Amino acid sequence: MITFEGVSKRFPDGSVAVDDFSLTIPSRSTTVLVGSSGSGKTTLLRMINRMVDPTGGRILIDDEDVAGLEPVKLRRRIGYVMQNSGLLPHRTVIDNVATVPILEGVKKSVAHEQALRLLDTVGLDRGLAKRYPAQLSGGQQQRVGVARGLAVDPNILLMDEPFGAVDPLVRDELQQELLRIQRELSKTVVFVTHDIDEAFLLGDQVVILRTGGVIAQAGTPAEILANPADEFVASFIGADRGKRSLHVDAEHGDLARGERVLVDGTGRVVGILRDEPGIASSHGAASS
Amino acid sequence: MTWVLANLEQIWRLTLDHVALSVPPIILGFLIAVPLGWLAHRYRPSRGIVLTVSGLLYTIPGIALFLSLPVVLGTRILDPINVIVGMTIYAVALLARTAADAFDAVSNDVRQSSVAVGYGPIRRFFVVELPLAGPVLLSGLRVVSASTVSLVSIGSLIGVSSLGYFFLNGLNRRFPTEILTGIVGVIVIAVVFDLFLVLIGRVLLPWARDARPSARRGRRAVA
Structure with missing residues (x-):
């Protein structure tokens, strides 16, 4: 379980990304933070693994304040998948997937064997293992990114618009794949997107954010669709234009x-x- | 040609001298310029200082530098160290800016993601940033190598022996063959160094060579 308690983030230039944000993210389910740019969704995500430190409030993982944890160690036990995959271009696919286990001291042969199995998990041909990321398609790169995120068998998987840069057909495929993986592995997934349809497809819990990290509405997709909290939500999900x-x-x-x-x-x-x-x-x- | 054959031994000796004077500045220049370039890349205020100072260093005339170094370093005027230090200064001047650009060129996505998966700062530098800056660093190093090999000849003017000796001696004796021998020798050394650097690049940066043509192929492929 991940808990945000009155979290704020004010940048040195005075701009406020997030103000007094509180939310509980239940374990072993998918929570989607959805909002336009400027809603602070990526900032919130990055606070979980301490890539961004809040200027106020606390973030707890299973009742443990992340501020008290060593950032590098914390990050190594949390999976992270980002847009444009973020793979190391000078490492082969298999080395990319095995990166974190090897950092953690797992023997290379063991880590590689495990990485090959992860390629199976994300639906990639093992024959791609020795390729460099630039030799793969965008969709394949994202799959490698997911495999790398899963490599340390983390309880928590953070996904920052992972399917934002691939074409719609591939995105559909990757979304279905993620749903399948999540059915098999039941991770605590925190997923950031600006696409409300993606949020409704993937999220057990969907959190719609206004500018500045203010929660407009949080609930299951059905709850939000049946009962938009206000005009902002209605407009965001397209209900006001009759789309729903x-x-x-x-x-x-x-x-x-x-x-x-x-x-x-x-x-x-x-x-x-x-x-x-x-x-x-x-x-x-x-x-x- | 007869002159060349008759003086093979001296040509070979001066070639070795030339190589011995060229290699240390290239290596030292690289080792000094990379951290400077990284500082310039990482900290905005230091960027102006590093780039301006290194730019100014390069404008010091070679002869003036060689003649003033013994005063600064306390070395003898004929000491080869003067040439090595002088050439190292030029190498740093050339390479510091390239190094800063090389680190700037590392994709921010990749840097962020290496933070996210749990690389500490030191490992991130050596395992992620330095190799990814590699292709640009290598191209800068190739320029420095060629420039050093040719500039080392100036050392002959202050009596530090290199292939530059053939230029001076050939000029004094009005004997073009000797001058030409010196020029060819310098070019051969420069080309050999360059090939060696390219080879190092092939071995250390295999992904940089593979990536470009196949990236196009990859984009067309379906997920």
Whole structure:
């Protein structure tokens, strides 16, 4: 469990990134911090592994104040995945994944064997192990980034817009992959994004932030969709423009086969309403 | 040609002298310029100082430097140390700016992520920043190597023997073959040094050579 207690961050130039922020992030589930740029979401994420130290308040990991922990040691037991992968360009894929275990004194052969298994976990061909990051596609690099984040088998995985820079098709695939990995491994994932759809897809808990790290609303995606706290939230999730209120288009679709076309409030066709669920999960299993 | 064959022994001896005078400044210059460049990169105020001073150093005329060093260092006027120190100063002057640029060029994403995964500051310098600054440092070092090998010749003017001796002697005797021998010798040394540096780069920075052409291939590939 990660607890923010009245956390503030004021930068030396006087600007305030986060002011009196309090939140509990439950273990073994995914919490998504979502907000526009300037909402302080990345600052909040980086406070957890002490890349940024708060100027007020405390952050606790399982009731232990991180301010009392040695930053380098703390970081080595927390997985971190960032946009543009942040892989070391002069190290091969396998060396990148094995970086932290080797820093921690694990024997190289053991760390490499473990790294190969992690490539399996994130759905990468072991044949890529000896490549350099620049020789991979953006999506593959992000998978390596996830594998590296998982390498020390951390309880906590911090993800800073990890899928922000890949094209939509690959992003879908990576999101499904993350959902699958999370079902298997049950980490405490803290995920930062500006994409509300990504937040609703991945988050068990979604925290919508205003400028300056003020929580506009926190809850499950269903709670937020059913009951936007205010106009800011309604606008952020698109409810005010009718994007979230769907109705069946009577003129199209094959009613005899139980297919009804769904249209949102803006008139955009968003999908087919079926009687049986389960499409999403089979899609997740099929993606490579 | 007959002159060259008749003087092979002297050519070889002066070539070795030339190499012996060139190598220490290149190595020392590198060892001094890298930390200076890192300071200039890391701390804004020091940047102006380091870059201005190193720029000024390079404007000191070679002869003036060689003649004043014995006074400053307390060495004898004919001591080869003077040439080595003088050339080291030039090497630092050339390389400090390149080193600062080299560290600036390291991607901030990579630096941030190396902090995030738990590299301490010292290990981060040696394992992440220095190797990633490597390609730019190497290109700077190649310039320094060529410049040092050619400038070392000036040492002959103050009686420190190198291939530069052939320039002076050939000029005095109005004997072009001797001058040409000196020039060819200097060029050969410079080229050999350069090839050696390129080879070191290939061995130490294999990723830098691989990355570029295949990056294009990689971007087209599907995840």
